[in-house]
Amino acid sequence: MKNKIIADMFDEMASMLSIDETASSRFEVNAYKKAALTLATLQEPIEEVYANGGIEALMGLPGVGKGLAGKIEEFLKTGRIEKYDLLKKKYPIDFKSLTLIEGLGPKKIVALYRALGVKDLESLKKAIESHKIRSLPGFGEKSEDVLRKGMELLSTSKGRMLLGDALPVAESIVKKLLESGMVEKAMIAGSTRRMRETVGDLDILAISKRGKEVMDFFSSIDDVESIIVKGDTKTTVWLNIGLSCDLRVIKPESFGAALQYFTGNKEHNIKVRKIAIKKGYKLNEYGIFDKRGKILPFTGEESIYKKLDMQYMPPEMREDRGEVELSLEHKIPKLIELSDIRGDLHTHTKETDGANTIEEMADAAMALKREYFATTNHTKSLRIARGMNENQFREFFKHVDKLNDALQGRIKILKGAEMDILKDGSLDLDESLLKEMDCVLGAVHSAFNMNEEEMTNRIIKALDSGRIHILAHPTGRVINGREAYPLNLEKVLEAAERNNVIMEINAFPNRLDLSDTNIMLASKYKVLFSIGTDAHRTSHMQFMRYGVGTARRGWLQKKRIVNALPLTDLQKLFSR
Ligand code: DGT
Numbered sequence: 001m002k003n004k005i006i007a008d009m010f011d012e013m014a015s016m017l018s019i020d021e022t023a024s025s026r027f028e029v030n031a032y033k034k035a036a037l038t039l040a041t042l043q044e045p046i047e048e049v050y051a052n053g054g055i056e057a058l059m060g061l062p063g064v065g066k067g068l069a070g071k072i073e074e075f076l077k078t079g080r081i082e083k084y085d086l087l088k089k090k091y092p093i094d095f096k097s098l099t100l101i102e103g104l105g106p107k108k109i110v111a112l113y114r115a116l117g118v119k120d121l122e123s124l125k126k127a128i129e130s131h132k133i134r135s136l137p138g139f140g141e142k143s144e145d146v147l148r149k150g151m152e153l154l155s156t157s158k159g160r161m162l163l164g165d166a167l168p169v170a171e172s173i174v175k176k177l178l179e180s181g182m183v184e185k186a187m188i189a190g191s192t193r194r195m196r197e198t199v200g201d202l203d204i205l206a207i208s209k210r211g212k213e214v215m216d217f218f219s220s221i222d223d224v225e226s227i228i229v230k231g232d233t234k235t236t237v238w239l240n241i242g243l244s245c246d247l248r249v250i251k252p253e254s255f256g257a258a259l260q261y262f263t264g265n266k267e268h269n270i271k272v273r274k275i276a277i278k279k280g281y282k283l284n285e286y287g288i289f290d291k292r293g294k295i296l297p298f299t300g301e302e303s304i305y306k307k308l309d310m311q312y313m314p315p316e317m318r319e320d321r322g323e324v325e326l327s328l329e330h331k332i333p334k335l336i337e338l339s340d341i342r343g344d345l346h347t348h349t350k351e352t353d354g355a356n357t358i359e360e361m362a363d364a365a366m367a368l369k370r371e372y373f374a375t376t377n378h379t380k381s382l383r384i385a386r387g388m389n390e391n392q393f394r395e396f397f398k399h400v401d402k403l404n405d406a407l408q409g410r411i412k413i414l415k416g417a418e419m420d421i422l423k424d425g426s427l428d429l430d431e432s433l434l435k436e437m438d439c440v441l442g443a444v445h446s447a448f449n450m451n452e453e454e455m456t457n458r459i460i461k462a463l464d465s466g467r468i469h470i471l472a473h474p475t476g477r478v479i480n481g482r483e484a485y486p487l488n489l490e491k492v493l494e495a496a497e498r499n500n501v502i503m504e505i506n507a508f509p510n511r512l513d514l515s516d517t518n519i520m521l522a523s524k525y526k527v528l529f530s531i532g533t534d535a536h537r538t539s540h541m542q543f544m545r546y547g548v549g550t551a552r553r554g555w556l557q558k559k560r561i562v563n564a565l566p567l568t569d570l571q572k573l574f575s576r
């Protein structure tokens with residue numbers, strides 16, 4: 001899938017073009033940015049769009065005109081974009097690394113490049129250390145500090161890719177292996193199978209009698225940038241998305257044991273192996289063996305656990321957080337599943353910073369077989385997202401009422417907002433309007449630089465208003481981007497419990513907030529959870545699976561998830 005590579009190239013081109021500040025370049029900058037966004041969120045591989053419909057199909061994508069469709073075609077045909085190469089020569093800036101730093105967007109990178117010649121992490125580090133940044137216009141001591149912290153954070157999270165970027169690629173590799181006809185089976189293992197929020201590398205297992213041919217095929221697929229090690233049973237490649245991928249070809253009789261072993265995690269494996277030893281067996285990635293070293297005839301992963309008198313547990317639980325002990329007692333809970341989800345309680349439309357109309361969002365939700373979804377646009381204080389005021393919400397809701405009538409119950413749109421919790425904990429919309437809404441999310445989007453006590457009190461005050469149904473992305477963290485704001489989550493959970501406020505598990509791949517461990521903490525309180533996609537365009541509604549994965553990693557069952565409720569039960573819960 002080349003969507004992300006081209007999107008990243010377009011974003012870089014937009015940034016490089018913005019260095020040249022003429023009116024025509026400004027127009028071009030916007031065009032590249034728009035097309036990059038479309039590509040980044042497109043669920044279908046761009047090469048398939050092109051293969052099926054040619055350059056016309058490319059031009060049919062939102063924000064892609066004739067010129068940019070030509071650039072996409074050029075890349076798909078030649079693997080290069082000439083204009084990109086020319087710009088890169090002129091402005092040798094390592095945007096990829098620099099944009100990983102919190103507080104550093106393309107605009108600031110361009111400014112730093114112009115003023116100080118900052119072009120990569122090393123020159124940025126030097127600029128920070130020599131305190132040259134604080135005196136630049138538009139920067140200052142504080143932003144220098146933010147950049148220093150951002151560099152520190154980057155070095156601790158380095159090299160891990162979002163599950164949301166890695167999983168679709170892993171799935172497409174598995175699909176290609178299966179379609180090749182050379183493998184009998186292929187599966188994703190490792191942290192990707194455990195739905196960990198970020199992954200260090202991909203691990204894929206396959207059964208085949210033709211190891212050498214499979215590896216030849218694998219190393220030649222178009223996701224592969226270079227080969228790191230190639231053998232008949234194990235090959236490691238570097239993928240063009242910027243991640244390495246291991247493929248292991250396994251004998252059929254070892255597949256179950258290999259899947260168990262390579263799913264991990266390591267700590268979980270060590271515990272399971274110790275249990276095997278205690279029972280007189282030996283367990284490794286090739287199988288389970290008796291005292292005489294004879295392999296026992298088990299093929300599936302389930303039968304490995306069964307032989308050890310352990311209850312099977314889903315991969316998401318295998319983090320050595322108590323699941324091994326629970327499994328020995330046969331007390332593994334039945335976790336929430338994607339198919340249990342009936343609705344989505346966090347979505348945006350183009351009235352604010354979304355890309356699609358409410359009609360398009362409704363169509364997308366119906367295509368996913370949702371029974372309901374809430375439209376929750378931003379509120380007036382959030383200017384960068386063009387948040388709406390009371391009148392605008394009232395106008396928009398009239399339109400939603402009409403649409404609901406026209407839909408005749410095929411899907412129900414709940415009227416809501418993602419309302420800003422202001423700095424002092426007050427609410428960003430009138431009480432009278434909030435009372436009319438079906439579903440009010442409260443969220444912090446500003447003044448992150450408070451201390452823990454201030455931030456905790458701010459949120460508690462908002463929850464105590466009794467007007468908030470759901471606390472959206474409760475900690476504010478952005479994976480590989482921004483740390484959570486300082487917060488006493490326990491105190492917030494107490495306030496949520498006493499006000500019946502639902503805690504969100506935001507399914508957007510770079511949020512996943514609450515995180516798995518915070519969910520475990522929260523589930524000790526009498527609170528319910530909502531898994532919301534925070535969709536800013538129709539394709540984002542498919543992010544639900546990352547939220548469900550995170551909920552499963554936090555051991556949540558269906559009964560704790562409000563958007564697994566039928567509509568009438570949910571409405572009863574919301575009307576108080
Ligand atoms: P990652 O790649 O950092 O996101 O995390 P994983 O869990 O995918 O780790 P990876 O790719 O290094 O290894 C895949 C699995 O293989 C891991 O989850 C458990 C198993 N494994 C790797 N090294 C060891 C080891 O030294 N001992 C045991 N028991 N298992 C291991």
Ligand code: CA
Pocket residue numbers: 190191192199200201202203
């Ligand atoms: Ca891995």
Ligand code: CA
Pocket residue numbers: 190201202203246
């Ligand atoms: Ca690996």
